[in-house]
Amino acid sequence: MKIGIVTFPGTLDDRDAARAVRHAGGESVALWHNDADLHGVDAVILPGGFSYGDYLRCGAISRFSPVMEPIIKAAQGGMPLLGICNGFQVLAEAHLIPGALTRNHELHFLCRDQTISIENVNTAWTLSFPQGQEIVIPLKNGEGAYMCDDETLAMLEGEGRIIARYVGENPNGSRNLIAGITNERGNIVGLMPHPEHAIDSLTGPSADGLGFFTSVLKSFISGGVK
Amino acid sequence: MAKIVVDVMLKPEILDPQGKAVAAALPRLGFTFAKDVRQGKRFEIEVDGEPTAAQLADVEKAAEKLLSNPVIENFTVRVEK
Numbered sequence: 001m002k003i004g005i006v007t008f009p010g011t012l013d014d015r016d017a018a019r020a021v022r023h024a025g026g027e028s029v030a031l032w033h034n035d036a037d038l039h040g041v042d043a044v045i046l047p048g049g050f051s052y053g054d055y056l057r058c059g060a061i062s063r064f065s066p067v068m069e070p071i072i073k074a075a076q077g078g079m080p081l082l083g084i085c086n087g088f089q090v091l092a093e094a095h096l097i098p099g100a101l102t103r104n105h106e107l108h109f110l111c112r113d114q115t116i117s118i119e120n121v122n123t124a125w126t127l128s129f130p131q132g133q134e135i136v137i138p139l140k141n142g143e144g145a146y147m148c149d150d151e152t153l154a155m156l157e158g159e160g161r162i163i164a165r166y167v168g169e170n171p172n173g174s175r176n177l178i179a180g181i182t183n184e185r186g187n188i189v190g191l192m193p194h195p196e197h198a199i200d201s202l203t204g205p206s207a208d209g210l211g212f213f214t215s216v217l218k219s220f221i222s223g224g225v226k
Numbered sequence: 227m228a229k230i231v232v233d234v235m236l237k238p239e240i241l242d243p244q245g246k247a248v249a250a251a252l253p254r255l256g257f258t259f260a261k262d263v264r265q266g267k268r269f270e271i272e273v274d275g276e277p278t279a280a281q282l283a284d285v286e287k288a289a290e291k292l293l294s295n296p297v298i299e300n301f302t303v304r305v306e307k
């Protein structure tokens with residue numbers, strides 16, 4: 001299975017994402033922001049970083065990169081798409097998922113190991129986790145506060161589309177402790193903390209993050225998500 | 227030459243931590259007038275001659291698509307001489 005990893009100018013975590021994909025047993029394919037060709041990949045990851053220097057708004061300029069056009073089209077057709085951190089911001093700017101990410105409520109850039117609970121295991125990126133599992137993966141962001149209106153929040157809660165929540169104190173002011181959400185179909189996931197930095201105990205706080213990458217590979221074998 | 231000004235502000239219901247930090251800094255400098263501060267963005271777009279209705283309509287579209295995020299922000303467009 002080929003998983004495409006997009007590199008925008010200012011992307012930082014593309015190499016770790018590629019390593020995580022390989023570690024999980026997949027083949028990683030480098031995708032370039034200025035090349036509107038997905039090179040036959042089966043899924044795409046938008047990794048973290050500071051694409052286009054976070055100018056204007058985080059993800060606002062990357063969202064209009066040439067590579068995003070085929071990604072948006074494929075994801076709307078059901079291709080698994082994971083946006084981590086800055087990638088989550090790109091997904092929100094592209095309106096592939098509802099809401100927006102804004103400045104952390106206490107203004108500080110956060111970088112720490114964070115416990116999150118996995119609350120929806122019916123997405124392409126979470127299906128190898130047991131429901132309710134608590135995992136520890138790094139959280140590092142300046143604009144990670146998930147915001148949406150009350151109506152959207154009620155919809156996300158009602159439809160079980162919050163896939164992960166922060167455990168303990170709210171680190172960044174996200175509504176309802178939201179760490180990650182999915183689209184209606186469950187193929188697109190936006191996640192603020194970084195599973196790609198926690199795939200083995202040598203380089204990360206745990207190997208808990210690997211589950212996101214094994215999930216997507218498993219989703220192909222089981223013929224996709226519901 | 228005219229200038230088209232687009233002001234972008236966070237919607238009133240969205241928390242503005244930057245504005246809050248500015249509001250907290252003012253009294254430390256002895257300025258006690260501020261009840262609340264909100265911080266936004268201002269874009270100045272230069273065009274040749276008087277802006278046409280079509281140009282202004284395009285600026286509106288650009289403001290909605292790129293300059294602002296309608297999920298969390300409002301914008302206004304005006305012409306400055």
